[in-house]
Amino acid sequence: MSVVIRRHELSDAEWVALSRFLPSSGTAGRPRSDDRVVLNGIVWKLRTGSAWRDVPERYGSWQTLYTRFRRWALDGTFSRMLRQIQAEKDAAGDIDWLVSVDSTIVRAHQHAAGGGKGGTGADETADHALGRSRGGLSTKVHLACDGRGRPLGFVLxxxxxxDCTRFxxxxxxxxxxxVGPGRPRTRPxxxxxxxxxxxxxxRAYxxxxxxxxTxxxxxxxVLNRLNRGRRGGRPPVFDQAAYRLRNVVERCFNRLKQWRGLATRYDKTRESYQATVTIASILLWI
Incomplete structure (x- = not known):
């Protein structure tokens, strides 16, 4: 029986790629809600930026969607998905290791405030990657993408x-x-x-x-180096042609921010927003 794919839902190819990495229930009792329906509901919510309570009833109970989303966010399911898909792409020679680094600021909605203290720090907003400025609360996504504009890693x-403190x-x-034996690749x-x-x-790092x-x-x-004369040393090597390729990271941010739940932060906790960025990244790779 064919499955009707609605707007913002996973295609058959995307579902096949992701379903391999979903954990089984592993417990006896009442059968749990269909994973594809639940994952479609999660993706629909994040793409549209809607509240959990406003997810259409065709995806089942919103409490089930939220519970499954939080469980998979906390147990690392989404992160493992991203790593495994990257590993398969790398094994196929489909990663361009010319890496671009940049950051983007995401305005936090008022619903993002009020999360409990999560880490070892004393500041609630810092624990959940929220910073205060004159514009209000915001989160910064520091990201490294490959030469084809797909996220390799990010920090919130x-x-x-x-920016430079998180490089x-x-x-x-x-x-x-x-995919086989060997340590993970970490060096561009x-x-x-x-x-x-x-x-x-x-530069020393x-x-x-x-x-x-580059x-x-x-x-x-530049001025300080010139003022020191010979003691200023030589300027660092700069490849103008390579620098023109930096725009891939801007295009990556542009594609990620098509997800309204990412372009504006509604999640209270760091883990939930990190899962949002991870899911959007996964679908860019697929």
């Missing part, structure tokens, strides 16, 4: 966090497992980033790891 912080975390979030061939990541610490990079100098750094 408050929207008032400086190392972004690169360390890249862990593409091997080349990294491209804008002036916000121009610092001695970042990339040199230690043997990663080629990062332009800020105007004040």
């Amino acid at each position: 912080t408050g929207g008032n966090t400086n 190392e975390q972004i690169l360390e979030s890249i862990r593409v497992p091997r 061939d080349h990294v491209i980033a804008d002036k916000g990541y121009s610092s001695r610490r970042i 990339l040199r230690r790891r043997g990663i080629h990079h 990062i332009p100098e800020r105007a004040d750094q």
